[in-house]
Amino acid sequence: MKIPISKPFFDEKDLEIINEPLISGWVTQGVFVQQFEDTFRKFISANYAVAVSSGTTALHTALAALKISKGDEVILPAFSWVATANAVEYCGAKPVFCDIEPDTFNIDPQEIEKHITPETKAIIPVHLFGLPVAMDIILEIARRYKLKVVEDSACGFGSYYKNNHVGIFGDAGCFSFHPRKAVTTGEGGMVVTSDEELDKKFRELRNHGASQVPDGQSLLSEYNVLGFNYRMTDIQGALGVSQMEKASEILTKRILAAEYYDKLLKNFNKLRKPVRGENCVHSYQSYVCMLKSENTSNINVDELNRKRNLLMQMLSERGISTRQGTHAITNLGYYVNKYRINPGDFPNAYASDKLSIALPLFAQITREEQDFVVDNLKELFKKSELMF
Numbered sequence: 001m002k003i004p005i006s007k008p009f010f011d012e013k014d015l016e017i018i019n020e021p022l023i024s025g026w027v028t029q030g031v032f033v034q035q036f037e038d039t040f041r042k043f044i045s046a047n048y049a050v051a052v053s054s055g056t057t058a059l060h061t062a063l064a065a066l067k068i069s070k071g072d073e074v075i076l077p078a079f080s081w082v083a084t085a086n087a088v089e090y091c092g093a094k095p096v097f098c099d100i101e102p103d104t105f106n107i108d109p110q111e112i113e114k115h116i117t118p119e120t121k122a123i124i125p126v127h128l129f130g131l132p133v134a135m136d137i138i139l140e141i142a143r144r145y146k147l148k149v150v151e152d153s154a155c156g157f158g159s160y161y162k163n164n165h166v167g168i169f170g171d172a173g174c175f176s177f178h179p180r181k182a183v184t185t186g187e188g189g190m191v192v193t194s195d196e197e198l199d200k201k202f203r204e205l206r207n208h209g210a211s212q213v214p215d216g217q218s219l220l221s222e223y224n225v226l227g228f229n230y231r232m233t234d235i236q237g238a239l240g241v242s243q244m245e246k247a248s249e250i251l252t253k254r255i256l257a258a259e260y261y262d263k264l265l266k267n268f269n270k271l272r273k274p275v276r277g278e279n280c281v282h283s284y285q286s287y288v289c290m291l292k293s294e295n296t297s298n299i300n301v302d303e304l305n306r307k308r309n310l311l312m313q314m315l316s317e318r319g320i321s322t323r324q325g326t327h328a329i330t331n332l333g334y335y336v337n338k339y340r341i342n343p344g345d346f347p348n349a350y351a352s353d354k355l356s357i358a359l360p361l362f363a364q365i366t367r368e369e370q371d372f373v374v375d376n377l378k379e380l381f382k383k384s385e386l387m388f
């Protein structure tokens with residue numbers, strides 16, 4: 001048996017619809033992108049949604065529209081995909097890292113205030129792996145210090161906090177349609193907001209700074225701001241449209257698969273299962289466990305890290321693909337060197353980088369495949385090299 005970490009959910013309709021822009025000849029941003037924006041916006045109950053070329057460019061567009069620039073500081077979790085911090089760098093601003101909660105993998109709200117300075121302009125909560133951040137606390141801090149909130153919801157499609165879809169709490173919410181996400185357009189992203197003016201800015205920025213398109217086809221727009229080419233193609237837009245038709249089915253299947261892992265791992269004390277969170281719907285973009293350790297001092301973490309890596313290698317030899325959850329950005333060379341970071345100052349992010357393990361999860365995974373994953377996991381932990 002060979003089980004990938006993830007697999008997109010494509011069917012005949014997806015294959016058919018991507019032919020339509022090819023046949024019509026209109027392959028850049030067009031009617032399908034518009035339709036995708038519309039269905040996405042309705043699905044998550046956002047007022048405005050603007051499709052862009054990736055989750056990363058969604059983040060950059062949001063921060064640029066909020067005028068984050070040189071001299072500004074933006075607070076974000078130390079444990080997230082590198083793109084969260086890169087988007088801040090693209091604006092010339094400084095990413096200020098905050099440690100995470102060890103159990104949720106999300107930014108620790110209790111730690112945020114100590115990083116706020118007069119230069120702080122925004123917070124980026126990341127709904128990591130599909131588990132919503134407790135947005136009440138983030139919004140309360142943001143209100144008190146007059147900070148903007150950009151939700152990195154790259155992993156958050158299908159995730160709800162207090163019955164509202166993530167991404168609609170802050171000034172902007174950013175989504176990704178990378179193939180490891182529940183709904184995919186190959187590459188792609190969406191930036192959402194409830195503010196009409198911001199929506200206009202997003203549209204301007206993704207299209208080279210083009211403001212009003214004049215009537216008729218012959219004249220070009222006005223270009224009064226520095227924009228980017230972050231447009232989504234209509235081939236991707238078409239795929240987005242047919243993916244959204246089965247979004248609820250995909251999300252339900254993923255949650256059921258996650259619940260089956262929970263059941264299989266119930267009494268297994270070598271791994272900590274993902275927590276579900278209070279008042280949350282966890283969409284399980286990934287099913288990320290942690291090797292359990294009594295003590296999280298770095299020496300112990302590094303020792304256990306070697307076992308985690310060996311475990312992933314042995315699983316791979318048995319046809320089971322796993323991954324470390326994500327990385328601590330505070331461990332990455334570019335950030336360590338530029339900001340003289342000591343990775344040990346973010347102990348929970350450090351431990352999550354070294355000890356997390358994502359199990360295969362996708363809508364089509366079968367119970368037999370999940371049994372195979374867990375049986376192998378349990379068996380491997382009995383091997384002397386992996387005992388701890």
Ligand SMILES: Cc1ncc(COP(=O)(O)O)c(C=O)c1O
Pocket residue numbers: 054055056057080081083084126128152154155175176177178187188189
């Ligand atoms: C938390 C987080 N933020 C941002 C991104 C960037 O999204 P994309 O790969 O679509 O650029 C990702 C991608 O996986 C992510 O996991």
